[in-house]
Amino acid sequence: xxxxxxxxxxxxxxxxxxxxxxxxxxxxxxxxxxxxxxxxxxxxxxxxxxxxxxxxxxxxxxxxxxxxxxxxxxxxxxxxxxxxxxxxxxxxxxxxxxxxxxxxxxxxxxxxxxxxxxxxxxxxxxxxxxxxxx
Amino acid sequence: xxxxxxxxxxxxxxxxxxxxxxxxxxxxxxxxxxxxxxxxxxxxxxxxxxxxxxxxxxxxxxxxxxxxxxxxxxxxxxxxxxxxxxxxxxxxxxxxxxxxxxxxxxxxxxxxxxxxxxxxxxxxxxxxxxxxxxxxxxxxxxxxxx
Numbered sequence: 002x003x004x005x006x007x008x009x010x011x012x013x014x015x016x017x018x019x020x021x022x023x024x025x026x027x028x029x030x031x032x033x034x035x036x037x038x039x040x041x042x043x044x045x046x047x048x049x050x051x052x053x054x055x056x057x058x059x060x061x062x063x064x065x066x067x068x069x070x071x072x073x074x075x076x077x078x079x080x081x082x083x084x085x086x087x088x089x090x091x092x093x094x095x096x097x098x099x100x101x102x103x104x105x106x107x108x109x110x111x112x113x114x115x116x117x118x119x120x121x122x123x124x125x126x127x128x129x130x131x132x133x134x135x
Numbered sequence: 136x137x138x139x140x141x142x143x144x145x146x147x148x149x150x151x152x153x154x155x156x157x158x159x160x161x162x163x164x165x166x167x168x169x170x171x172x173x174x175x176x177x178x179x180x181x182x183x184x185x186x187x188x189x190x191x192x193x194x195x196x197x198x199x200x201x202x203x204x205x206x207x208x209x210x211x212x213x214x215x216x217x218x219x220x221x222x223x224x225x226x227x228x229x230x231x232x233x234x235x236x237x238x239x240x241x242x243x244x245x246x247x248x249x250x251x252x253x254x255x256x257x258x259x260x261x262x263x264x265x266x267x268x269x270x271x272x273x274x275x276x277x278x279x280x281x
Binding site: 072081 | 176177178179180181182183184186188190192193194195196219221226227228229230231232233234235260261262264
């Protein structure tokens with residue numbers, strides 16, 4: 002069974018401020034793919050220009066936060082003429098349900114794509130119940 | 136993300152308004168040479184005295200599949216982004232599918248002074264950076280007054 006259930010439309014406006022941050026800066030909403038199977042949830046996020054040390058993934062109070070900063074090496078005297086990516090900061094947050102084991106989140110950043118695997122708790126995994134007929 | 140955190144920053148507000156308006160009207164370009172605002176990959180372009188620098192934000196692409204060509208004063212960036220393979224047979228449910236997959240092609244008109252023989256390209260952390268040198272004659276030069 003493959004069905005698509007979109008629970009949250011991405012705000013393509015993209016430019017928002019995260020008010021968790023005292024610095025109050027402009028941030029972009031990264032595009033994500035979220036797929037769930039019987040083992041857990043897998044999230045891919047596009048974070049171009051982000052290196053491992055500029056990426057911050059944290060789980061706090063049942064919320065998953067992804068915060069990152071893109072660094073693109075450019076010459077110092079560069080004059081920008083056309084920009085489709087204006088803010089170098091990415092931020093997005095998701096609410097996680099109790100079913101997921103947040104202590105076993107696996108994060109992998111490769112080529113500007115973050116892959117997060119969040120397993121389900123053992124007791125929350127679906128299991129088939131045999132029906133006995135007397 | 137809700138609109139709750141939107142600031143009173145004018146620049147951000149205008150940007151958001153423009154995108155929402157274009158999304159409302161089907162995102163069709165108004166000019167014959169303009170592209171959709173959400174085209175993949177997003178590009179930034181700038182110049183220095185010596186070069187023209189272009190950054191394409193294209194994460195998750197095998198660098199060998201990029202086709203970067205300079206022809207008749209235009210720069211073309213083409214390639215394909217392949218979707219990750221999912222384990223077949225398992226029950227999957229997709230909650231969000233926002234990332235772009237498939238073939239893409241973006242064309243940039245280069246300034247007259249771009250030198251097609253001096254093009255360098257590199258790919259790191261999902262960003263394709265292209266540097267095109269300027270012709271010697273077009274570089275700024277201080278003129279001594281006699």
